[in-house]
Amino acid sequence: MSETVLEAHAITRDYHVSGGFIRAAKVVHAVKGVSFKVEKAKTLAIVGESGCGKSTLARIITLIDPATSGELMMNGREVDILHNNRVTPALRRTVQIVFQNPYGSLNPRQKIGDALTEPLLLNTDKSAAERRDLAMEMLAKVGMLPEHYHRYPHMFSGGQRQRVAIARSLMLRPSLLVLDEPVSALDLSVQAQVLNLLADLQDELGLTYVFISHDLSVVRYIADDVMVMYFGEVVEYGPRERVFADPRHDYTKKLFAATPKTDVEHIRARLVERQKWRDSRAKR
Amino acid sequence: MPLLDIQNLTVTFATMKGPFTAVDGISMHVDHDEVLAIVGESGSGKSVAMLAVMGLLPDTAAVTADSLTFDGRNLLSMSLKERRTVIGKDMSMIFQEPVASLNPCFTVGFQIMESLRTHLHMSEREARNKTVELLHQVGITDAPEKMRAFPHQLSGGQCQRAMIAMAISCKPKLLIADEPTTALDVTIQKQILDLLMQLQAEYGMALIIITHDMGVVAETADRVVVQYNGRKMEEADVLSLFAAPQNAYTRALLSALPENATGDRLPTVADFRLNDAAGGPTP
Structure with a gap:
């Protein structure tokens, strides 16, 4: 039986919006009791529109923000997610995150090499020479060159920066990587390169991914399991083949219907409809 | 006669490192009641070309063209005052953010x-x-x-x-939409695209959609111009473009779509660039 890397049970997160002179304080339920399980070297995709709580969930799994209630098991061990001041270096080495915008997630005044070695400096007691060697190795692994080590983020394109951000997240050799919309800010061709890189790294290092996206065509390509969220709730959860072949919830169906289709049959049908419309307008 | 006719448009920016050519000799046209999609990656000059048509580029940009006419009027020789009576009225634009x-x-x-x-x-x-x-x-x-x-x-x-x-x-004759749905969710994207197409059909106006998303192209366009590095790579009606792309770059773009993935890994446009450098089929 395969090994479960991440198991979440009934995670919730409430935000308290403080009231003012006129407005009363209110509670926003951003995540409402979410449960899921990811096995080693598999990818769980979380899909939903902005404001559905998917990024909040990502921050809880990555132990950045605390949850209001719920349980989380990582590599079979229970993790305290209700108090984020209890995160140990050992836990930090287990889970890492890659953010959506590689322009915002790298410090503009920090050289690539320093960005890569900093996690090691903070969480391990490796020597400077060791840290440098590991960073060089990781640069090569994500398809960058040794001379990039001493450069600054502004000297790179969006795709290259996302490679650096991925390299940095892997410096501590985590078993779990949370990817929060890692390709939505990238051009189509660069998106393909980064998706290939992620697939290569997963094969090579046995990584487990939680992949957050709103793009169903990307999800279909990369995911093993798919979880659809809507207003903080999971409305659909299952293996990719099942979800794509037989979506059960109305919101999932709506998402599929809204996703643009690029097959020739679909375009032909659209053009026929359009011609009909034009003809009827000409008659009026 | 086309509503908007662009012949050999070149836009050059004066930069610290010398002149930079963002749009390099592009020709295209749009007819009344037609939807044209201009597709390309960031830096392909697709927005700059349309900003030049609107006259919205900064002074550091030098715009030259053999001909730039809109509705029978020459945009190149038009005074600023005259131009202001055209843009926002007969020709208007919406933006990404x-x-x-x-x-x-x-x-x-x-x-x-x-x-x-x-x-x-x-x-x-x-x-x-x-x-x-x-x-x-x-x-x-x-x-x-x-x-x-x-x-x-x-x-x-x-x-x-x-x-x-x-x-x-003001019931424009031409509406230019620059990445109108890039910042929006898919469900909202569909609503906005449907709205644009419905308004286009009702008014019979010409619509130019600038996008990097092949999905948006497939859902809206009658005709498509593919741009890369400031040059026009291919121009075709939407059906032929998706069914039988002629240009190597267009083929690379289409095969990089995740939904067209056949094998374990996606083909990338870098593969196209390598072929190109090795003397492969040039666009």
């Missing part, structure tokens, strides 16, 4: 009315009534209420609807 392209200091209603009063010389009352009608038309339900709202009080989708209302307020 709907929240950023509205003025945060004025209400949405005021900004739409401003365009009506300037171009169509409407009275305050006429403009107000027309604005309510326009907001209804773009699918904003409580229009009188939303007219008094400031841009930050609306969602991204609503702001884009308000921008569209402003752009179509």
